[in-house]
Amino acid sequence: MTHPTELGAFLRARRMELSPAEVGLPAGGRRRVKGLRREEVALLASISTDFYTRIEQGRRQASASVLDGIARVLRLSDDERSYLYELSGKEAAAPGRRAAQRVQPQLRRLLDDLATTPAVVLGRRTDVLAWNAMAAALFTDFARLPEEKRNFVRLVFLDPAFHRLYPEWEHVARACVAQLRMEAARDPADPRLAALVGELSVRDDDFRRWWGGHHVEVRDVGRKVIDHPIAGRLALDWSALACTTDPDQQLITLTAEPGTPSHDGLRLLASWQAGEPSRVGGTGQT
Structure with a gap:
């Protein structure tokens, strides 16, 4: 009743x-x-x-x-x-308390060994759980961000420097919204996802409009075009590999075809970041 x-x-x-x-x-x-x-x-x-x-x-x-x-x-x-x-005449489920996500030590070592390949580990809601030095050099120094703001979709919409990286920003941003929609279908009661959607809806008109479109998308491979201030324009192929110990974690790697300008650009980026202080990191839990 x-x-x-x-x-x-x-x-x-x-x-x-x-x-x-x-x-x-x-x-x-x-x-x-x-x-x-x-x-x-x-x-x-x-x-x-x-x-x-x-x-x-x-x-x-x-x-x-x-x-x-x-x-x-x-x-x-x-x-x-x-x-x-x-x-409301409904039976309330107990508020969820999901366990924090932790990145396995073996996966961290793999990240460190990818010396010329940008790689990140994304968790629920596209939270950035861990990254290697090449990912920090390509995208941003994630270690400088508060842990609660290390979220890939949030950066795409709210970080101006991230926005400038993508000449095809609208395509990337729409894909991010579609991915979040799928996350919402899997776990509609996730309070952190709801808070993220609420914040982005308030602060970005495009997000609010595209979220209302209810489009969903799941992809394991794709291509990103990035305009990098050091390495120039890079056409990078990305792949997502699921973690067997936690299916909600994915290792994302970005590579380029050998012999292409993008491949040379990644080598240039690797040489550049090797002269910078170490920026490998990630708390591994969220």
Whole structure:
């Protein structure tokens, strides 16, 4: 049994307790009432304003994944989350506590041995778990980033230097969104994925529009064109190899056909980074 009147009152009370600054939103000028607007909650929860309004007014039932998104945006405690489910007539699953991902020592040694091949280990949500010196030289020095910001999709959309690397940025960015969509289908209750989608939706109009397109894509191989400030334009073939001890980890390597300008560019990049301080790293857990 649902309780639409109580549900609406509960949601309104909770969003009125939050300020835009608390959820990373600009204040947006003068406000007639305190708290978050409905459209702001909807944006951060990755649903339409009309959909959220109907939920709050008791005219539309929400799925478990939508309720989880709203609970995250409103920063509900475990008890409040259970209450939200009860009012919605659904049984709440216990909040997930997934184990941190750790990169195996053998995989770290393999990264170190790839002296002329950029390689990274990506985990859930495309979190960058580990990388070698060539990957740091090609993309960015991941070690300088806070661990929570070492996410490949986040860098593609929010880091200007990353943006400049890709002459075909829109193609790369759309593929990133499609990959995240597939991640969301596998684990719709992942709070860190929901937080990432919420942040990117707020801060980037392209991401918000493409996320709404619901396109999905899974690829194991492909080609990236990169304009590098040291090595020049590189056409690199990438491959993804799954880790047998953790299928949610992938080793991504980038190579070039021998004898091509891109192959020579990677050799130049290897020589350049060899003169730089070591930038191999990664916490190996997230």
